[in-house]
Each structure stands twice: as structure tokens, then as C-alpha cells.
Amino acid sequence: MRNIKLTIEYDGKEFNGWQKQPNKLNIQGTIEQAIKTITGEDVDLQASGRTDAGVHALGQVANFKTNSNIPIEKMSIAINCNLKKIYTYSKSRRSRRKIP
Numbered sequence: 001m002r003n004i005k006l007t008i009e010y011d012g013k014e015f016n017g018w019q020k021q022p023n024k025l026n027i028q029g030t031i032e033q034a035i036k037t038i039t040g041e042d043v044d045l046q047a048s049g050r051t052d053a054g055v056h057a058l059g060q061v062a063n064f065k066t067n068s069n070i071p072i073e074k075m076s077i078a079i080n081c082n083l084k085k086i087y088t089y090s091k092s093r094r095s096r097r098k099i100p
């Protein structure tokens with residue numbers, strides 16, 4: 001299983017913050033759905049911090065674990081293709097840290 005680190009940028013004005021919330025547009029749930037679309041896996045996206053409703057991010061770091069064999073250099077491109085234009089993933093890479 002690979003641990004993938006994402007560096008994320010977004011305009012949060014249309015969102016109800018980072019954390020998943022039922023029936024509300026949020027960053028975490030939207031990105032997790034995009035990842036599921038490309039990997040077929042339910043993932044738990046963990047962020048270094050959360051934003052409130054309407055707050056933007058530049059360089060926010062998050063990670064998820066996957067068994068997907070999508071090459072790491074293609075991961076951000078594949079995720080971006082399944083998100084609205086307001087998202088930009090500046091990079092993705094395999095995390096060097098082994099997290100249980």
C-alpha cells in the first residue's frame with residue numbers, strides 16, 4: 001500500500017470548509033470522491049489542517065493510502081481531471097514516512 005502526499009490549492013468561497021459534512025459541499029469529500037473515481041477505492045484523506053467555510057488554501061498538505069498502481073507523476077493529473085476547475089494540485093508524491 002502506498003501513502004500518497006498531496007499539496008493542494010483551492011478557492012474555498014463555494015465550500016463549507018475542509019471537513020466532510022452531510023449534504024454540504026466540502027473540500028475533503030469532493031477530493032475523496034475524485035480519488036475514488038480514479039482508483040475505485042474509498043480513501044480517508046487526512047489533512048495537515050482544516051479550513052472554515054469560504055477560506056482559501058495555498059500549499060495545504062494532505063495524504064491518503066492506496067493500492068492503486070497509477071504512477072505517482074500522473075496521480076495529480078488524474079485527480080484534477082475529476083475536479084472542478086477551482087482546484088489545483090501543485091504536486092503529488094509518495095510519502096517517505098511509513099504510517100501504520
